[in-house]
Amino acid sequence: MAPGAPARETCGAGRQRCFGAARARAERAMAPEPSGDGSGAAGGGSRVCFSGVEILAPMVRASTLALRLECLRYGADLVFGEEIIDKKLIGAARVENSAFGTVDFVSPREKVLIFATSKEERSRVFFQMGTADAALATQAAMLVARDVRGIDVNMGCPKSFSVKGGMGAALLSTPEVASDILRALRRNLPESCALTCKIRMLETTAKTRDFMQLCEKSGAEAVTVHCRTRDERPAEPAHWDEIMRLWDAVKVPVICNGDFFTRRQIDEFWKFCHGAGAADGAAAGEKAGPSGIMIARGALWNPSIFCRDASVVPSFEDMVRNYVRAAVRANSTYQNCKWVLSQMLAGGVGVTAPNEFVGVPTKAFNRQLSTMKSMGAICEKLGIPHDAASFPQQAHMTTYYRGWEPLDAQAAAAAAGGTLPQKRPGDQHREEIEDVAPELRGEADDDAARKRARTEA
Ligand SMILES: Cc1cc2nc3c(=O)[nH]c(=O)nc-3n(C[C@H](O)[C@H](O)[C@H](O)COP(=O)(O)O)c2cc1C
Numbered sequence: 001m002a003p004g005a006p007a008r009e010t011c012g013a014g015r016q017r018c019f020g021a022a023r024a025r026a027e028r029a030m031a032p033e034p035s036g037d038g039s040g041a042a043g044g045g046s047r048v049c050f051s052g053v054e055i056l057a058p059m060v061r062a063s064t065l066a067l068r069l070e071c072l073r074y075g076a077d078l079v080f081g082e083e084i085i086d087k088k089l090i091g092a093a094r095v096e097n098s099a100f101g102t103v104d105f106v107s108p109r110e111k112v113l114i115f116a117t118s119k120e121e122r123s124r125v126f127f128q129m130g131t132a133d134a135a136l137a138t139q140a141a142m143l144v145a146r147d148v149r150g151i152d153v154n155m156g157c158p159k160s161f162s163v164k165g166g167m168g169a170a171l172l173s174t175p176e177v178a179s180d181i182l183r184a185l186r187r188n189l190p191e192s193c194a195l196t197c198k199i200r201m202l203e204t205t206a207k208t209r210d211f212m213q214l215c216e217k218s219g220a221e222a223v224t225v226h227c228r229t230r231d232e233r234p235a236e237p238a239h240w241d242e243i244m245r246l247w248d249a250v251k252v253p254v255i256c257n258g259d260f261f262t263r264r265q266i267d268e269f270w271k272f273c274h275g276a277g278a279a280d281g282a283a284a285g286e287k288a289g290p291s292g293i294m295i296a297r298g299a300l301w302n303p304s305i306f307c308r309d310a311s312v313v314p315s316f317e318d319m320v321r322n323y324v325r326a327a328v329r330a331n332s333t334y335q336n337c338k339w340v341l342s343q344m345l346a347g348g349v350g351v352t353a354p355n356e357f358v359g360v361p362t363k364a365f366n367r368q369l370s371t372m373k374s375m376g377a378i379c380e381k382l383g384i385p386h387d388a389a390s391f392p393q394q395a396h397m398t399t400y401y402r403g404w405e406p407l408d409a410q411a412a413a414a415a416a417g418g419t420l421p422q423k424r425p426g427d428q429h430r431e432e433i434e435d436v437a438p439e440l441r442g443e444a445d446d447d448a449a450r451k452r453a454r455t456e457a
Pocket of ligand 1 (some may be wrong): 057059062083155157198226238258296
């Protein structure tokens with residue numbers, strides 16, 4: 001927890017108060033995990049402790065499994081996956097990928113990976129969904145609900161793709177739809193699965209407070225506020241001052257997002273909150289402000305931002321190498337790994353990348369990076385041992401699932417009972433071909449017999 005992070009705490013569904021960092025961490029550790037065995041027998045509800053949390057934000061292309069695991073390793077309390085649209089997930093097959101120890105959700109039609117998660121993060125990962133429809137949202141969420149800690153509804157994305165489809169920030173102007181989605185999700189999700197939403201500020205403080213209250217009433221167990229309005233660009237400063245007018249609109253935890261790029265800024269933020277709280281005359285012993293913070297670009301440029309202990313912060317080169325190792329372990333595509341690396345090497349506000357990287361000027365390294373066509377090439381350049389032969393053939397490629405066939409109905413039923421065969425896509429594919437081969441051989445024999453009969457006739 002950040003020094004001075006607020007003691008005020010409301011924990012998930014049970015709204016229990018817990019005080020102080022040690023207690024918060026202990027409670028987080030004790031919070032029940034989804035069972036993940038398909039039984040839903042997590043018990044005790046979805047209680048997630050948001051006290052003093054530091055969270056990796058949802059980021060398209062960035063908040064994939066490798067970055068999430070790195071952020072958790074450095075000390076993030078929770079991690080949110082990139083936004084995935086409900087319709088994209090619906091119909092996906094759940095595949096246990098024993099080659100990488102991941103649970104993959106794969107589109108049977110396009111044969112591409114949609115979402116990958118792993119046991120390591122199960123108790124701390126939120127699946128973020130883009131949706132404009134309660135029924136579709138529910139259908140999609142139910143597919144992943146037992147493999148994640150919670151579902152987050154994106155109510156802040158201002159991109160035209162989202163808004164035109166009634167998703168993201170469009171939901172801020174259609175509160176009845178936003179409410180329907182949350183209610184339907186809460187009604188249908190297993191108790192073990194938490195429900196949150198991420199919003200932007202509306203035009204006035206009063207409107208934002210009203211919207212937050214609507215989210216709370218509809219079942220959200222925490223509300224993240226990205227402290228910018230729908231029309232404000234990322235380069236414009238986030239309104240930290242506004243969070244002090246919003247945090248007490250609801251009883252559920254409020255998470256503040258926007259412009260946390262360094263540890264010093266995080267500390268300044270908490271000092272600012274407490275100063276403002278004192279000025280507002282917060283009750284004695286009660287510290288004012290949001291429950292936690294959420295970091296997007298700051299974590300993409302430097303996942304070790306989550307390290308609270310300065311003595312264990314890695315060097316820039318080690319941080320990058322660690323990320324690449326995680327990308328290899330998580331079966332990231334080499335293209336995704338390259339993109340994340342390019343962001344780390346570019347840096348941004350308050351996070352300056354070094355002029356030189358692995359002995360070459362960073363600009364020259366970036367040019368070399370752009371020509372690399374495999375995970376092996378990236379590893380070689382960074383001096384990381386990599387044996388491509390120890391992975392399935394299409395590992396680290398977008399074509400990993402191209403040769404894969406969904407399980408037949410019987411195996412799928414067995415999978416629902418938690419006994420999904422632990423096979424690489426290639427193995428599973430081969431097995432299914434072998435299963436149908438006798439029938440195919442029979443048909444081929446019949447054809448040959450018919451041909452012979454015709455010739456003899
Ligand atoms: C590359 C990138 C992708 C993003 N994708 C998402 C997303 O999928 N869902 C979402 O709610 N916000 C998304 N955002 C917004 C961030 O979650 C966050 O709200 C915003 O960047 C402000 O936080 P920051 O100042 O810490 O960067 C994205 C931001 C970036 C930079």
